[in-house]
Amino acid sequence: MSFSAGSASTPQALSGCRLSIATKTLTSEGVYLTLLRFQARYPDDFQGYFMPKNAPKAFETTPAVLCALLLGRIQVGISRAGDGTLQILAARLIRESLMAALRQEGHEFTDERFFTWYAGLETLSDGSRPSLRPPKALCQAILTEFRHSPWQELADASESLLKAFLAPTDFLRGGEHEDTHSVISEARSLIGGLDAADDALPFDPVRMLFAAAARTARFARQERTLDLIGGIAVEREDLANSRWALDILAGGYLAPRHGLPVAMPIPGLVVLPLALPDPDMPGAANADEAAISALHDALFRLDRWLGDAERDAALLRARLQDRRSSGRALQLARKLSGFGALRGRQIEELLGASRPGVGVIVNSLEAAGLIATHASRNAARLHSYAPGDRVSDPAEVSGLDSSSPDIEEYEASMRRIDELLSRSSFGE
Template sequence: MQPDPSHPLEPAPITLCALLLGRTQIGISRASDAALPVLAARSIRESLLTALRQEGHEFTESRFFTWFAGLDTLSEGSPASLRPPKALCQAILTEFRHNPWPPLALAAEALLRAFLAPSDVHLGTEHEDAHTAVQAAHALIAAIDGPEDALPFHAAARLFAAAARSPHFARQMPSLALVRGMAMEQRPTGHAGWALDILAGRYLSPRHGLPAALPLPGLVVLPAGLPDGDDPDVAQEAIAALHGAFSRIDRWLTEAERDGARISAGLHDRRSSGRARELAGYLAGFGPLRGAQIEALIGVSRPGVRVLTTTLSEAGLIETHVSRNAARVHAYLPWEPEAPAPPPAQEKFTPSREAIDDYEASMRAIEDLLKRTAARDDGD
């Protein structure tokens, strides 16, 4: 992609994307031990949310955490044609357990234990269907032929083109169905691009510049038609998609560093700080958890959960509320910047009596001068 000739100093999109990749490489290499688990948990959360929405499920983020905790359904009246949400999330978490980036694999293992969502009520093949989508994504990526390149742009374009030609991932066209004797157009409700997104980091790392095998939720854009990896339109779409993905990682890493430092500072010299720090990382990166989830996640007893959550609460890191199901849910308190200090009050200036007398004398002198000048002009 060429720079806009009307703005000769404007960097090309590929340059901006390369700069973001460089920031990501440096950020991951210099990230603190406290930040990486938070980043891994955040990546998992975003991957699950994106996949569920790509499949056509409609829900709020708070409803997602309530569902993940086993306290409610994900949504009301989802079409039966959608992949069941629990099977979908289990397939993703299972895949992440085998990710080569250790923080992601460890976080996925722990969150699988804390995944208490109600069972999907279907025909029993939903788990196979979700895993089939993941295996199809593995096969598609393995079949992509291309040279090793330190930058990800051409590799991503080849991935997009391969997805557009795949029967598993290509855009689905609307179809006609008879409804009460009338032909009705049925549009596809979702797609399985999430399976490519969760593997995209493994595909781009380390051969194509990505420093860790992070999932890239929302990365894959399906071009129209049957393009190849050298199509300039596909290349532009790949650059734009990578720019968005790297921007998100950069933001997540910045927030993870901030939260990791805050957690470490808040738990400095406190008892049970090791387990409490681990729990705080999951609450900051993934989201709210109830007591039963924490027991499975950290491997502690119910009294142990109380000790850990009390420690975090006293440190000002979490808050606890009771859900409508009477479950105690613990959530990370987001960081809030300190309000700027108010400007110093200005002292009221009161001139002295001497200054007032001098001012009045000056004004009288000016008036006398003006009168004399006016009288002389009249005489002339």
């Protein structure tokens, strides 16, 4: 069903639906129209759930419907984000993107090992295969790409985290940096060649992205091979891939033309089936469903990370608002919350502060009960975000008037979406 943005411009067009996301006091007209498009495409599911008199007891829906709900939540969350929320979210997305890319390329490591490697304290893993793409070159290429992002928070966060990137130098054979950048260039060319029609919902554009990726030698999922082990043929599939390059550029493809509010990376979005079916065969429909299911999973993670960032930002504002030197302390706390553990030398580079100055800032955050300090395997001190307790409702500490009828209606609508997602078989 086609939907014209000009065909509905008042809340009455929701036909009785009580979603206060439609109110201009809370968010932009773009969010309002996106949810109207969702209603137009899935009228039975939308009105059946959000109009209480008609709501079924056991509601079943599809990944596409849930994607639209999650996209609406993300749009609203971005549009009403409190001070610091987007900075924390950007740092989180950088961390998730780097770790996802390293693991897709075949590197094996724990989260803790990643942070000590990033701090320059040890290698990323023990005994990595020499054929793997060098980890530092890979992460430098991604951070450099993010520095040029049209989303300012992502560009700023990557700039500062590049300064704090002290990982050991890779053992290079020559050409690794150029090779990594060529992967990103191929991904950019693939996305730039997609002719997706204007559509405020991302379903068709994502299907096109998955289909195009599956037809390339670089990004397609590899066929299984047979290895002879002790005279027995064993089926093996090489799971290493470079689809992270599509993930880090996917936000620019979907924002804002296809519903994503900002050009954020979408770690883990492009998950392909083993083989691309013939478009004329029944299996092609399954490939489309797999693309939408992968989109749902990715949006679900983005929504969760955005919620975490909002809660942490509210807590930081509350605990640091009356403290001296809170500007730099707040900047560091946001990086620790979003990205993860850092050591003193990294903080010096990130903040442009002296060692004594970093000590004062760290002590301030420890006194506020926001961070913890622990020793790595080689006795270096790492500082990580560890608040004693998190606020459950950001409005309690952000100065937002939670007694406003619009706010109450908005929160009730969000709770209903939460209930829908938890009752769905596609939830976490």
